[in-house]
Amino acid sequence: MKVRILVRLKNGVLDPQGQTVRHALHVLGYTQVKDVRQGKVFELELEGIDEAAASRLIPEIADRVLANPIIESFDWEFLDKA
Amino acid sequence: MKVRILVRLKNGVLDPQGQTVRHALHVLGYTQVKDVRQGKVFELELEGIDEAAASRLIPEIADRVLANPIIESFDWEFLDKA
Amino acid sequence: MISEEILRLHNLTWEEYERIVALIGREPNLTELGIFSLMWSEHCSYKSSKIHLRNLPTSGPRVIQGPGENAGVIDLGDGLAVVFKIESHNHPSFIEPFQGAATGVGGILRDIFTMGARPIALLDSLRFGPLSDPKNKAIMDGVVSGISSYGNSMGVPTVGGEVVFHACYSHNPLVNVFCLGLAEKDKLFYARAGKAGNAVIYVGAKTGRDGIHGATMASAEFGKETEHKRPNVQVGDPFKEKLLLEACLEVMARGLIVGIQDMGAAGLTCSTTEIAAKSGTGIRVNLDFVPQREEDMNPYEIMLSESQERMLIIANPEHVSEVKEVFAKWDLDAVVIGEITQGENLEVYFKGEKVVDVPVAAVVDLCPVYERPIRKPANQASLNFLDIKPLSFSQDFSQTLLDLLSHPTLADKEWVFRQYDHMVQTNTVLLPGADAAVLRVKGTKKLLAMTLDGNGLYCYLDPRTGGKIAVAEAFRNLACVGAYPLGITNCLNFGNPEKPEIMWQFSEVVAGMAEACEAFEVPVTGGNVSFYNETEGVPIFPTPVIGAVGLIDDYQHLCRPGFQEEGDLIVLAGENKEELGATFYLQQKFGIERGLPPAIDLGLECRLHEFCRQAIKEGLVRSAHDLSEGGLAVGLAECSFHSPEKLGFEVKLTESIRPDALLFGETQSRIIMTAKEKEFNKLASLARKFSVPVRKIGRVGGESFSIEHNGTKLVNLQVKEAFTAWKNALEKAMAIG
Amino acid sequence: MKFGVVIFPGSNCDYDTYFVLKEVINQPTVFLWHKEHSLDGVDCVILPGGFSYGDYLRSGAIARFAPIMQEVIEFASRGGLVLGICNGFQILLEVGLLEGAMLRNKNLKFICQHVWVRVENNRTPFTCLAREGQILKIPVAHFDGNYYAPEATLSRLKANGQIVFRYCTPEGVVNEAANVNGSLDNIAGISNADGNVLGLMPHPERAAELLLGSEDGRVIFNSVIKYWEGR
Numbered sequence A, B: 001m002k003v004r005i006l007v008r009l010k011n012g013v014l015d016p017q018g019q020t021v022r023h024a025l026h027v028l029g030y031t032q033v034k035d036v037r038q039g040k041v042f043e044l045e046l047e048g049i050d051e052a053a054a055s056r057l058i059p060e061i062a063d064r065v066l067a068n069p070i071i072e073s074f075d076w077e078f079l080d081k082a
Numbered sequence C: 001m002i003s004e005e006i007l008r009l010h011n012l013t014w015e016e017y018e019r020i021v022a023l024i025g026r027e028p029n030l031t032e033l034g035i036f037s038l039m040w041s042e043h044c045s046y047k048s049s050k051i052h053l054r055n056l057p058t059s060g061p062r063v064i065q066g067p068g069e070n071a072g073v074i075d076l077g078d079g080l081a082v083v084f085k086i087e088s089h090n091h092p093s094f095i096e097p098f099q100g101a102a103t104g105v106g107g108i109l110r111d112i113f114t115m116g117a118r119p120i121a122l123l124d125s126l127r128f129g130p131l132s133d134p135k136n137k138a139i140m141d142g143v144v145s146g147i148s149s150y151g152n153s154m155g156v157p158t159v160g161g162e163v164v165f166h167a168c169y170s171h172n173p174l175v176n177v178f179c180l181g182l183a184e185k186d187k188l189f190y191a192r193a194g195k196a197g198n199a200v201i202y203v204g205a206k207t208g209r210d211g212i213h214g215a216t217m218a219s220a221e222f223g224k225e226t227e228h229k230r231p232n233v234q235v236g237d238p239f240k241e242k243l244l245l246e247a248c249l250e251v252m253a254r255g256l257i258v259g260i261q262d263m264g265a266a267g268l269t270c271s272t273t274e275i276a277a278k279s280g281t282g283i284r285v286n287l288d289f290v291p292q293r294e295e296d297m298n299p300y301e302i303m304l305s306e307s308q309e310r311m312l313i314i315a316n317p318e319h320v321s322e323v324k325e326v327f328a329k330w331d332l333d334a335v336v337i338g339e340i341t342q343g344e345n346l347e348v349y350f351k352g353e354k355v356v357d358v359p360v361a362a363v364v365d366l367c368p369v370y371e372r373p374i375r376k377p378a379n380q381a382s383l384n385f386l387d388i389k390p391l392s393f394s395q396d397f398s399q400t401l402l403d404l405l406s407h408p409t410l411a412d413k414e415w416v417f418r419q420y421d422h423m424v425q426t427n428t429v430l431l432p433g434a435d436a437a438v439l440r441v442k443g444t445k446k447l448l449a450m451t452l453d454g455n456g457l458y459c460y461l462d463p464r465t466g467g468k469i470a471v472a473e474a475f476r477n478l479a480c481v482g483a484y485p486l487g488i489t490n491c492l493n494f495g496n497p498e499k500p501e502i503m504w505q506f507s508e509v510v511a512g513m514a515e516a517c518e519a520f521e522v523p524v525t526g527g528n529v530s531f532y533n534e535t536e537g538v539p540i541f542p543t544p545v546i547g548a549v550g551l552i553d554d555y556q557h558l559c560r561p562g563f564q565e566e567g568d569l570i571v572l573a574g575e576n577k578e579e580l581g582a583t584f585y586l587q588q589k590f591g592i593e594r595g596l597p598p599a600i601d602l603g604l605e606c607r608l609h610e611f612c613r614q615a616i617k618e619g620l621v622r623s624a625h626d627l628s629e630g631g632l633a634v635g636l637a638e639c640s641f642h643s644p645e646k647l648g649f650e651v652k653l654t655e656s657i658r659p660d661a662l663l664f665g666e667t668q669s670r671i672i673m674t675a676k677e678k679e680f681n682k683l684a685s686l687a688r689k690f691s692v693p694v695r696k697i698g699r700v701g702g703e704s705f706s707i708e709h710n711g712t713k714l715v716n717l718q719v720k721e722a723f724t725a726w727k728n729a730l731e732k733a734m735a736i737g
Numbered sequence D: 001m002k003f004g005v006v007i008f009p010g011s012n013c014d015y016d017t018y019f020v021l022k023e024v025i026n027q028p029t030v031f032l033w034h035k036e037h038s039l040d041g042v043d044c045v046i047l048p049g050g051f052s053y054g055d056y057l058r059s060g061a062i063a064r065f066a067p068i069m070q071e072v073i074e075f076a077s078r079g080g081l082v083l084g085i086c087n088g089f090q091i092l093l094e095v096g097l098l099e100g101a102m103l104r105n106k107n108l109k110f111i112c113q114h115v116w117v118r119v120e121n122n123r124t125p126f127t128c129l130a131r132e133g134q135i136l137k138i139p140v141a142h143f144d145g146n147y148y149a150p151e152a153t154l155s156r157l158k159a160n161g162q163i164v165f166r167y168c169t170p171e172g173v174v175n176e177a178a179n180v181n182g183s184l185d186n187i188a189g190i191s192n193a194d195g196n197v198l199g200l201m202p203h204p205e206r207a208a209e210l211l212l213g214s215e216d217g218r219v220i221f222n223s224v225i226k227y228w229e230g231r
């Protein structure tokens, strides 16, 4: 079973990386890019666990380990449930 | 218009980040996690550009700026086409 | 079954192949061929350079280990030894700047701690193309962050180095990294196998398909296609290496191991064969036990992989479980993969089959040695011809000085070293930016000084003189902080050795270096050769980089480069001559890269250094700074920039030479000192003792730079303006957009 | 008094801190291993600088789960003195002993240099020998030192005097020019509400000997000793 977890800075928290990428894109002439936010993606391969249990496990892992709730929020999804 | 670009290490390229997270999860008892790959996510807000043009622009930006094509590959999708 | 095509892919010639067949008495299989191709590559075998390197002096009373091991070792006294070495990672850094430079740092660190030393300092010598090209900017940005990432994470301070820009390095950056470690003199470790039956233990990261053919890649000239056809790039894991460092030093301290060898550019191949060859034993390994990161790896891949952060340890079987415990403590794998044998072969097993069986001596010691043809380039004479008479020297010298100071090559390098943790380990006494980095040795009164120096243009125009100057300049930098040289390591960056002109440059540079080392009576304890630095047939300047290590016996005899106090005398030791060939000034102001580099008198140079150290020891000088690129005017400006209060100066000169040669000429054997007025007589008589000319040329003070020549004001510049230009130039050049 | 310096995998200022406490300040000092459950009877725990677990996930994010951290939390809740330096500060934030979080430096580069910080509160165990407003020259060396806290947290920190150090100019002016990494309100170090836990980004152990350019960091270690002796 594969899941994908996206961790992003919360709205309102300054994102210096995103800002720098945006600036770099503008310098290169990509002015259509109005805003950039940068975050992290984790792809986890799970074994020996069913869908329901995974649906409880993933938010726990994300909240406890992968994201820092003071500055970050997360989303997740199954990539395949095999 | 919003797009999301996922940048990940190519298969076979060592992923120290993912390995370290995996190790930490195991120590915490999350042994169902067989593998972890860590990557980056970029969310771009585009303006003054239509869908077709964006579909050409995004891969170009991803290849030139967001990803390091030597060790990373990318995927992208529209989040909304407004 | 071995075709011409396969040989070509392995960078082996037909003659070399025939030699392999003769040595092993049959045709090699593919894995065996891979093993030979790695170990017989230029990178590992030094087949083109060996006969020249033999001319370097390598012995001396303090030498514990000269060339031939992972790093050189010099006796420091107090039961301590310094272990140091330099390595290039030029090609990988061009392909992937961040990872290329990072793994370069990882590799040199392993070379040092393999010997039982704790790395205490890194220095980096970097050369890039002009920053006006965004590609060069990206390479530099990646290289600097790669070094920063790996070194900082390891907790080894990067305390110095050099950064030089020239078009010849545009598609061929030079990334040379130096590391120095400290060890107890009687607890050094070497690549030794001990007796038959000893266990061969694999420790550290798992093996993947990283950089297969990396060592072969480092020995092949760059072509356009490299831009597209990128080989498998290695990714560094500094965290794992930090654990490896601690675990290795722990098993060594506990006396649990017999020998150790890092897995560098040639991975398992190099470590297994070298350990056995150095001890005259055989070695047997079973690849099924090698920890693997990827699936379905074949013996060829496992033997040739360049995965980072791995080591091979030899231990008495009785100690294996304790070794494993130590590695487990640090969360690392330690797996017995084989044993030392009584035979003389490397035997490799895979899935129950013997897949390799070759004599280790053939692999390690019997690589052909080439005496490649040498020819002086046809255009050398015309390159050396320079008539400076037609060059106008009526110009705004203040502006010229400002221009030179704000060229990235001469400008402040803070943009670079601010990204390096240069203070971790709390030993750094002289921070980056000074003539040499200076570190204290905890528990003693001693200070160690280190510097990296090279000048490609000098070597291009006159490789022999360039080689001498590279050594002399490095030692001059040591002398200015009060240190005497203990030894050098060197990295020789050259073009394609199959071209006789390149081999001429190489042999001349090495001869020049040898002559200088002999004059100073300082040994060469190791180094590295990087050939094939060419892009589309155009070679870089021949660029030797000297890594010099010096000692100050008592920390009270440390001298700094910056002006100390208003009113101090400025004293010039050495003489100003009319030498403009090969100068930075001609290159920048007139676009001229011709003529001859400044002459060097090694006898005078030695005496100058002796004098400088003695004057520092006797407390006669308050600051000392050597003159090199940019000459007197740039040197004086630097003394001001390094002074805590940014003091200006007033200098009056009377030589009857061209004013531009006076200001910007790069005559050798010169040091700017400052002294109290009342000490000058003592200083002058000390100088006479060493037959070194010294002379008052001005005074420290004021808020401007003022240089007068026979009553004419040549330079009049506000310190603030010059400082700002010098300080901000690199940051500006590196800004995005 | 007895100091304990925790070693996490990837710590690299552990020995520097130990050296200063033991050899320069001459205090009994021991190392504490991250896998242990005992604090060995120490009176002050120091979480040193470095790159625990490579800082690969987030600085301090994995070290917070180390077995020894349970003991550190327990120790702190009993009023024990805990000092986090650089990576140690980041770990204290991640584990929740201090409030807020660290973002990447505003210039997205690692920064190593001497900085000046102003002592904003000298009524803590870590600053009791300093003058309020005293300016200390201490080096920083970090990638993630850009302190952030939500507004409510920041007001609380201010109201309680929990902001202990701010980046300032050599003259002591707290302004944007002195804010090396972009920290909220120039914050270089904070304490918990009780004042027994302190985290700071600058490295006092690198500023404890004149030979290395500054002795200003000693006041922090000396304060701890003074506080503990006068308890």
Ligand SMILES: Nc1ncnc2c1ncn2[C@@H]1O[C@H](COP(=O)(O)OP(=O)(O)O)[C@@H](O)[C@H]1O
Pocket (backbone or CB within 6 Å): C043, C044, C053, C056, C066, C067, C068, C069, C070, C071, C072, C111, C264, C265, C490, C491, C492, C524, C525, C526, C527, C528, C529
């Ligand atoms: N320019 C040089 N001068 C002197 N010795 C050199 C030079 N280049 C290489 N050597 C020595 O040759 C030996 C083999 O070098 P190298 O293959 O780089 O070592 P490693 O296997 O550790 O990478 C080393 O001891 C090195 O010091």
Ligand SMILES: [Mg+2]
Pocket (backbone or CB within 6 Å): C070, C111, C262, C264
């Ligand atoms: Mg080696």
